[in-house]
Amino acid sequence: MKQLVHLAVAGSVTALTLIYSLWGADLRSFGQTLIGGNLLVLPPYLMVLGVFFVSNAHRWGLVLRPFGRFTVQELLPSMMIGFAANNVLPLRLGELIRADLLARDAGLSRSGVMMSLALERLLDLIGILVVYAAALALVPTAPAGFRALAWFASIAIMGLGAVLAMFVLLPRRLDTPTRSLSSWVPSAIGRRCVIYLEQFRQGLCAVRNPATAALLILYSIGRWLLAVVLAWLAIYAYAGVVPVPIVMLTIGVTAFAVALPSAPGFVGPIQAAFVFALTPFGIDQEAALAASVLFLLGHWIPVTAFGAIFFVGRHLTFRKLAACAEAAADAPTAPPA
Numbered sequence: 001m002k003q004l005v006h007l008a009v010a011g012s013v014t015a016l017t018l019i020y021s022l023w024g025a026d027l028r029s030f031g032q033t034l035i036g037g038n039l040l041v042l043p044p045y046l047m048v049l050g051v052f053f054v055s056n057a058h059r060w061g062l063v064l065r066p067f068g069r070f071t072v073q074e075l076l077p078s079m080m081i082g083f084a085a086n087n088v089l090p091l092r093l094g095e096l097i098r099a100d101l102l103a104r105d106a107g108l109s110r111s112g113v114m115m116s117l118a119l120e121r122l123l124d125l126i127g128i129l130v131v132y133a134a135a136l137a138l139v140p141t142a143p144a145g146f147r148a149l150a151w152f153a154s155i156a157i158m159g160l161g162a163v164l165a166m167f168v169l170l171p172r173r174l175d176t177p178t179r180s181l182s183s184w185v186p187s188a189i190g191r192r193c194v195i196y197l198e199q200f201r202q203g204l205c206a207v208r209n210p211a212t213a214a215l216l217i218l219y220s221i222g223r224w225l226l227a228v229v230l231a232w233l234a235i236y237a238y239a240g241v242v243p244v245p246i247v248m249l250t251i252g253v254t255a256f257a258v259a260l261p262s263a264p265g266f267v268g269p270i271q272a273a274f275v276f277a278l279t280p281f282g283i284d285q286e287a288a289l290a291a292s293v294l295f296l297l298g299h300w301i302p303v304t305a306f307g308a309i310f311f312v313g314r315h316l317t318f319r320k321l322a323a324c325a326e327a328a329a330d331a332p333t334a335p336p337a
Contacts, residue, residue: 084307127220132252
């Protein structure tokens with residue numbers, strides 16, 4: 001029942017964002033714009049995309065340091081299979097699959113790997129908020145709606161920083177409230193809360209070293225700046241040269257949009273984000289839509305293709321992937337020794 005509710009919400013978000021992005025657009029003009037784009041941007045786009053995912057794997061290796069040392073070559077297969085699964089499966093099951101595959105390969109606890117992904121999401125949120133806040137500072141003419149988000153970004157950065165600092169500097173301070181809270185919920189859920197907290201604390205060992213913490217934050221900001229380059233190339237293909245700060249705003253809005261539940265591949269939220277972010281700066285709705293399609297397909301096709309290659313190379317089946325996701329969703333079942 002819960003999955004059906006999630007699917008219904010995702011379908012509704014996809015439909016509403018597509019309606020918003022297409023409302024008032026000249027579909028014939030959009031089709032002509034899409035076909036007539038400057039596809040010479042594709043080679044550099046794919047090169048930057050390759051750097052994006054290699055750097056992402058390297059950052060994941062740094063996050064996993066408390067659990068062991070892993071090379072990019074060891075992490076890429078499970079990472080790409082997980083990202084490809086997110087492109088074709090609902091409910092973002094790719095994250096669960098990614099965690100389970102690496103846990104099986106490396107002999108790690110599934111919950112421990114999941115907590116490394118939770119730290120990744122936290123770092124990503126800090127990175128995109130920094131990029132978005134910087135973009136707003138560079139675009140004084142941004143509409144009021146964008147500036148309202150600036151206050152949210154600033155408060156969120158400080159709040160996330162405080163949470164991270166508490167886990168790092170006072171790792172045991174949350175034990176008592178967590179155990180008290182766990183006594184008020186069913187025992188299975190309470191055990192999971194305690195185990196997840198311990199695993200998350202172990203995962204945060206990676207950021208207790210100031211140099212490593214600074215490197216992870218720089219990697220996370222750099223990850224989003226690479227996404228800015230990808231978006232700039234997609235927009236350039238249909239609208240010509242656009243100021244980089246405006247593209248930074250676009251990526252910020254896109255990051256918030258894809259956080260919503262939606263269809264696999266983020267169809268809908270990406271289109272709505274590009275239209276919302278670009279049209280106030282004089283870019284035609286049709287050009288913004290076309291750029292969003294290139295940005296989406298420029299990720300979806302190569303990521304899904306590479307994930308499929310690793311998928312076949314590991315002799316996996318869709319049934320095995322479903323089992324991986326189910327196993328990761330059920331972990332952990334017992335407290336760590």
